[in-house]
Amino acid sequence: MRIDVWSDILCPFCHLGRRHLELALEQFEHGDEVGVVWHSFQLDRTAPGVDDTPAVERVAEKYGVPREQMVAQHEQMAADAAAVGLDFQWERLRGGNSYDAHRLIHLARALGREDEVTASIMHGWYTDGEAVGDPETLVRLGVSGGLEEAAVRELLAGDDHGIDVRTDLALASQIGITSVPTFVLDQKFGVSGAQPVEVMLNAIRQVWDLQGTEPDTAPDAGGCGGGCCGGACGSGAGVVADDDAVPAEPAPATR
Numbered sequence: 001m002r003i004d005v006w007s008d009i010l011c012p013f014c015h016l017g018r019r020h021l022e023l024a025l026e027q028f029e030h031g032d033e034v035g036v037v038w039h040s041f042q043l044d045r046t047a048p049g050v051d052d053t054p055a056v057e058r059v060a061e062k063y064g065v066p067r068e069q070m071v072a073q074h075e076q077m078a079a080d081a082a083a084v085g086l087d088f089q090w091e092r093l094r095g096g097n098s099y100d101a102h103r104l105i106h107l108a109r110a111l112g113r114e115d116e117v118t119a120s121i122m123h124g125w126y127t128d129g130e131a132v133g134d135p136e137t138l139v140r141l142g143v144s145g146g147l148e149e150a151a152v153r154e155l156l157a158g159d160d161h162g163i164d165v166r167t168d169l170a171l172a173s174q175i176g177i178t179s180v181p182t183f184v185l186d187q188k189f190g191v192s193g194a195q196p197v198e199v200m201l202n203a204i205r206q207v208w209d210l211q212g213t214e215p216d217t218a219p220d221a222g223g224c225g226g227g228c229c230g231g232a233c234g235s236g237a238g239v240v241a242d243d244d245a246v247p248a249e250p251a252p253a254t255r
Contacts, residue, residue: 001034001208004184006041006172009098012077012088015126017181017194019084024201030208038118039168040102041180049133051095058095084197092129099165101132104142104152106161117145 005021007014025031051058056070074090081088101121108117120141124130130137135156142152155161175184183191183200185207191200 001186003036004039005181006039006177007181008041008043009101009121009125009132011180013194014181015122016081019086020194020197020200023197024204027201028204040165041172042098047097049097050131055093087127089127089129094129094131096131096133100138100156102165103161104138106164107155113146117142120145
């Protein structure tokens with residue numbers, strides 16, 4: 001069985017959703033027979049490389065919601081993260097553009113270091129407050145993940161693996177994905193948002209069993225869409241909704 005996942009490094013819910021999927025697969029009886037393919041997604045392709053505006057202020061101002069509401073939502077996200085062993089330091093978050101970080105992850109995949117480099121970048125942004133749109137920061141995080149410094153610098157000097165990022169974005173558009181994280185199970189069913197472990201596990205089991213029915217309708221779960229995070233705004237009229245598990249068009253095979 002295959003699970004395709006679209007996510008953005010600069011999305012707190014994507015970090016939580018990734019962890020929930022890991023825990024669900026640990027509990028799944030056939031977890032060692034499930035392959036997970038990660039796809040790039042950018043919430044804001046036009047963002048500057050680095051944006052040091054505090055995350056809660058940036059989102060609150062953009063969508064006209066009280067700052068206190070954003071603070072409360074980020075505090076809840078931190079609590080949810082801690083419950084599954086993550087350390088979400090939301091007050092340290094630095095915004096920016098994730099394009100080069102995604103390219104670096106694709107390079108790492110080609111070199112057999114995807115998990116290590118992804119973990120380095122995600123921890124850097126989510127916990128350490130690193131600016132993952134800054135080239136020198138990416139060099140350091142890439143080396144920390146096991147890549148050669150020269151290889152990372154060569155990547156950042158050009159647009160290598162940019163086609164891989166753009167292909168992932170095009171696939172997301174084709175399927176109708178407008179918010180992340182989005183999980184496509186066995187190229188048949190879409191589940192959006194950082195669903196609880198038990199909900200994700202139940203969906204995986206149902207698809208595995210090929211019961212001919214959709215996974216149970218999932219409750220509301222956090223996700224990021226349209227350049228915002230924290231649950232204050234949604235993804236609009238996307239095909240895959242935040243509160244449903246619905247059939248999705250098959251995702252074409254990747255590398």
